[in-house]
Amino acid sequence: MQKAVNEGNTPIPIIDLFSGPGGLGEGFMALRDEYGNRAFKILMSVERDPNAHKTLRLRSFYRRILDKNKGKAPKEYIEYTLDPSEKNFDKLTAKYANEYKQAEDETLCEALEEGNDAHVNEALKRLENYPNSPTVLIGGPPCQAYSLVGRARRTNEDRESFENDERQTLYRCYLRFIEKIQPDIFVMENVKGMLSATRKSQKIFSLIKGDMEALGYQLHSLSTESPSSPLDYLIKSEKYGIPQARHRVILVGTKISKRTEIACLKPQKMTTVNDAIGDLPKLGGEFSRRNHPGFSSRNKFLSEAQERLLSAVRDDKVKEYLETLVFDENERPIKSSTKLEKPSIYQRWYEGGFKKQTIVLNHDTRAHMAKDYERYLFASAFTQVHDRSANLYDFPTYLLPEHKNVLGIESGKEIIFPDRFRVQVSNKPSTTVTAHISKDGHYFIHPDASQARSLTVREAARLQTFPDDYYFEGGRTSAFQQVGNAVPPLLANQIAKILIDNLNTNS
Structure with missing residues (x-):
């Protein structure tokens, strides 16, 4: 268990973007402090896909039920997941109406768009209730445009249409949240192809790194203390106990002004x-x-x-x-x-x-x-x-x-x-x-x-x-x-443990 960050055991607020079914958020929400309370609290998650949003909302709802039921799944949840009918859903939500309303408020089924600050303003409004708390931003912009396979399939397409693909610019939505919210820490996940992808002859990774530094943030590698190349930001999940050779870029950012150090992930026994x-x-x-x-x-x-x-x-x-x-x-x-x-x-x-x-x-x-x-x-x-x-x-x-x-x-x-x-x-x-x-x-x-x-x-x-x-x-x-499309929750949980230690030290 982790040591509590704030007096009164107030959980650290999280804004979760491009959430998918919630793998990254699940890892953070599973972390408990020394008193058994959740160390983090997702204030807002945003996902545009209707089915992934339904999964995200149900999980948010279920976590609240678990907290109320001392960690035990109620029969109504089991009945719904075995037979996801409207009748069983109504039965579940009627019994835990307050918890469902909170889950609905937390999870937004909406698209993030460059140049539209509506979601940024909503996040700022929700953070007003946590004036003395550190803030964490997490998420991974859609990655198909950076995907090595996706790029290979598009080699015969018009080059300009590829470079103008909105999925190449959605990271700017994430960047806007960093600029306006000024989180103490952010975590951004993406595919390996991001390290070699280009936009108008410029390396995507260099553009992202430069933009984040311009906002006053430094990037940290979770695999080495002294990153010297873009590949040092690549996390090979199988090295950390995940039963899958999943290689993804994970960027952790902190404010340059605080001269923060972030520990690396600790290698774990291989799982098969x-x-x-x-x-x-x-x-x-x-x-x-x-x-x-x-x-x-x-x-x-x-x-x-x-x-x-x-x-x-x-x-x-x-x-x-x-x-x-x-x-x-x-x-x-x-x-x-x-x-x-x-x-x-x-x-x-x-x-x-x-x-x-x-x-x-x-x-x-x-x-x-x-x-x-x-x-x-x-x-x-x-x-x-x-x-x-x-x-x-x-x-x-x-x-x-x-x-x-x-x-x-x-x-x-x-x-x-x-x-x-x-x-x-x-x-x-x-x-x-x-x-x-x-x-x-x-x-x-x-x-x-x-x-x-x-x-x-x-x-x-x-x-x-x-x-x-x-x-x-x-x-x-x-x-x-x-x-x-998800981030392995157990890997996200290991990242959350590292970040909570940092927030304990610097809060």
Whole structure:
């Protein structure tokens, strides 16, 4: 627990911009002081996406309920998250009407725009109630324009339209809040591509750094005490106990006049995919008999797919592993509500308010094409024995996708995206969970070959370190997007601990 900053244990106010589903804010709000009170308080969060806003609002609401119920999730919340009907929502909000009204006031479903100070003025108005408190600003402007993948896809587009993309200038909205609010500390998160992106032939990172210094702020690296290049501001999450190789730029700014020093994040023991999701109930991918005629069950289909693979695969180790798999045609599908074991890592963190609950939220599988089930079966079996994900050069010929760029693979020609089917290796941190997971599961195949499927929203959320009681609104596709775009809450919590120590010292 952290030492309290202000007399009377008043939490430090936060303004949270471009909030998404709330990953960054969750890490700060989870921090408690020495008396068990929340060390921070979000006064205002702003998110334009309706579904992400609903998630953000529900989480804000739920935190207030937890504080009222001594950390235990009430049955009304559980009923709503298991069946998010209007009836259950009304029942939940009616019982905790004051808490819901406060959550509505805190979370704004609105767009931030350069040149419009309405939100800045609203933040200043809310901060008037904390005249003697330090202030923290957090957030991450939308990052698609800086994304290395996004930029690669736009190489054939008009260069001027790329440089004028509003997502390249939205950081100026964040800058305006710094200018007007004058926070004691700010935290800004973005993608690695920001370090190499340019705007009108100037490096984006240099522009941002120069603008912040012009406002009287210095930037701090959380990975090294003496940053000498833009890459020193890159945080590699897997170094800090996050079960995911997520590399993001995190800028921490303090006022130059205070000559503040910010400690670096402390390296943590590596956590793996299996550490993060190994205890979750095993599932089979959704299986439609209409889309798979002639097969009465998923297991019957996989059993025959197994036989085809045993005939086609030339890798003896993979064949031996495939032979160990048993697909019982009479086995009933496992449901996501199957009893949940204790997480093997971060137990208190993941369980949240579900201390004695066995339910699992957002843990339902998507449907896959028949051929993809077979590809997933092979790829996950290959990964189990070779400790790496298979690329298309490893696949049996009959499982290769029918794309033009794959045609030359048999002759050994180099192809584009040979890793289009990527299994998450169980004994390593996962690859970066991105919003692309909402489109298909090819890059996020479960390592357990017996399940032969892509990850669920809950599994992706675990890799992002969202607590199990964190419910994502808006359906599966939107939930995947929200998870992929978020900051890992447990990493944000580590940052919050560093900043609270600084605020204690300098307040």
